[in-house]
Amino acid sequence: MAAKVVIFGVGLIGGSFARALKGAGAAATLVGVGRSPEAMARALELGIIDSVAQSPQHAMRGADLVLIAAPVAQTGAILASILPFLEAGTVITDAGSTKSDVVLAAREALGERVGQFVPGHPIAGRETNGPDAAIADLYVGKKVVLTPLPENTAADVERVAAAWRACGALIHQLSPAEHDKVFAAVSHLPHLLAYALVDDIASKPHAKQLFQYAASGFRDFTRIAGSSPEMWRDISLANRDALIGELDAYLAQLTGLRAMLACADGAALESVYANAQQARRQWIEAIEAAETPPRHGSPE
Amino acid sequence: MAAKVVIFGVGLIGGSFARALKGAGAAATLVGVGRSPEAMARALELGIIDSVAQSPQHAMRGADLVLIAAPVAQTGAILASILPFLEAGTVITDAGSTKSDVVLAAREALGERVGQFVPGHPIAGRETNGPDAAIADLYVGKKVVLTPLPENTAADVERVAAAWRACGALIHQLSPAEHDKVFAAVSHLPHLLAYALVDDIASKPHAKQLFQYAASGFRDFTRIAGSSPEMWRDISLANRDALIGELDAYLAQLTGLRAMLACADGAALESVYANAQQARRQWIEAIEAAETPPRHGSPE
Structure with a gap:
């Protein structure tokens, strides 16, 4: 079980991940981060997350697992914003629909710390969006494709895989290309x-x-x-x-x-x-x- | 109400037309014609039609309304087969997805009797087929496009429109082109x-x-x-x-x-x-x- 899970973007994808982890007892504390204060307040009100982080520093303190569930073009900026507060024991993953560009952005943003980033892509979705669209069983029986980097440790890849398996997903691996x-x-x-x-x-x-x-x-x-x-x-x-x-x-x-x-x-x-x-x-x-x-x- | 309605092809389209007319009390007798004896027996067993015609001659005797619900490429051959038995009081329509070619085939097959053919296209369907797929409410709220010919009388067009309206459909008119x-x-x-x-x-x-x-x-x-x-x-x-x-x-x-x-x-x-x-x-x-x-x- 991950003690502290941080989710950037608590909409359909991030919110459903949070609900599934909570339902499976696979996270002790769920912390949300997002650009829209209204969406974060709503996610809190719905019980999807336990608290809203007021800053990247606050969010990253003691984090075991971080999921970036924001539009892919924002991945680099989010990684850059959290790098100063990235602890050695934290593993980051993402939910982006493309992987080569995300890996490139992660290498640029994280530099030699890129080994702490395990790229991923859950193959699930709906047309609805926002915290109200989040459901606990979105990932049950669905595939999650991880595209690990040479720098990732097997233990870090497994931490990400275990979280998705707790959501009911099936883990696949491909190269980013x-x-x-x-x-x-x-x-x-x-x-x-x-x-x-x-x-x-x-x-x-x-x-x-x-x-x-x-x-x-x-x-x-x-x-x-x-x-x-x-x-x-x-x-x-x-x-x-x-x-x-x-x-x-x-x-x-x-x-x-x-x-x-x-x-x-x-x-x-x-x-x-x-x-x-x-x-x-x-x-x-x-x-x-x-x-x-x-x-x-x-x-x- | 049409006293005798004849349906060529008692699958999803023709069978649903029959079920809807029967449900609305808009046909006294429903007669089916088809290439597959098994499908016709099944349509009879399901109560979609009242009888199976053994020949075009038998089918056309005293028919008020005929629906051709077969693949469009067969329309000309079916019309040619019934022409010798086409009575003056019978109106024929079809359910083909294309209209210019059907009109051409009808002119070739029926010649000067083409005025008795009112081309139509119900905009409804599903992936399933055969008599078992036929349902009474397939056409409820759906559009039926009629593409009348200059030779059609207003009364004949109205007979076809009234039958589709009895099925719950909304009548539209376009030219075949x-x-x-x-x-x-x-x-x-x-x-x-x-x-x-x-x-x-x-x-x-x-x-x-x-x-x-x-x-x-x-x-x-x-x-x-x-x-x-x-x-x-x-x-x-x-x-x-x-x-x-x-x-x-x-x-x-x-x-x-x-x-x-x-x-x-x-x-x-x-x-x-x-x-x-x-x-x-x-x-x-x-x-x-x-x-x-x-x-x-x-x-x-």
Whole structure:
């Protein structure tokens, strides 16, 4: 159990981490830090945290574990602000959606103390945000990807992993570059594509008529375009090399489909559609199998 | 009330139409026609239809209203098969997702009798299919777009509209070309984009790793890629001119976003993302307002 856990940003991600740790009895004291006094007061009122730190110095005194759950572009500034008060026994982690840039920012901010920073990314979320959105079971059965640095000790990585396991999460490890390549494909590109489609339609002269006839398929396809533009601007820029690579592959794919349409090649179109349908069905079946609790053959 | 209603294809769309008409007391006799004897037997067993027609001749005798709820590519063949038995008092409609091609097929199949065909498209659906998927309230509060022909009489259009209104649907009218342009943008293009993304990812050497980390955002974005490849091949080809136009606009949009990424223009990216987020929020609010039942100020 961590005696003192400090959370920068007590919204959906940080607040749910706090609630889960408290529920599991895995933290004695939970301290919140944030830019918005209203949000911090609300987190306190909801019982998510035990106290609000008035300064980085106050927050970091005797801290066992620190989670930075703020927009990725702020990670460097937060690390720089706490470095003067960073004790030898403290381990820091984060919840950012990109990792190469976060590692770069951490190296710049922390210098030779970077070994105390274990980068992480919980694969969980919702469209809601703020302390009121925080729930204790957000991470149950979800993956947390840690991207440890060569400078991290095994014990420090384990301290972070243990906290996430206490929240019910499953620990995975990738390198920062692997992480960013994977999430460029399965998360960052789809966000860009959804934003692009809604903006494309909204910019047409007959946009009002188009939206009038958009239905549930469009709603699901564009749900991620309801996400924070600032957050996704930061992610897009932070991971832009990998994102451009994925976007180029997708543009080539669309150009191929356009050619099939232009020459009315129904067999080729159907082959792409069928391959996609089958791959998605296998993926959904694998998810559902993973989410089904195993049967225990206990007597009685 | 229509005395005899005939439905070609008693799956989700046709079966739900039958259940809704029966529930509203808007049809005395419901007759099903279909290629699969098993599906027709099941529809009968479930009480969706009152009888299964053994031939087009048998089906069409004394029919007041006919709904063709089969894949759009079959519309012409079905119309041709019933023409020899088409009585003067019968009105035919369809439920196809494209309209220009259906109108063309109807003109070819029915010739001078095309005035008895009122093209339609209910904007409702789910991923499930077959008679077991049919539900009585599928169309409640949903739009049905009719695209009447110059040859249709007002009374025939009204007979089709009245049947859909009895199912709880809201009637809209567009020209076939307007319809196809609208749905190319808000439905056909998103389907193509979702299929394209899943196929793109499934074709990569590290596809297994990518799918492992795909989460709820990816799941929603690609939900429509779970749809029938044959059906969407037909729709893509039937509406390919409008679809290519929308795809070209989207490719231009993506090319613009790629340029913003390449020169790290965060302000331009955020502007597109924010415009999309705001447009989507307004759309969702408009939907929710339309779905909220009006308060009736009735006394007592």
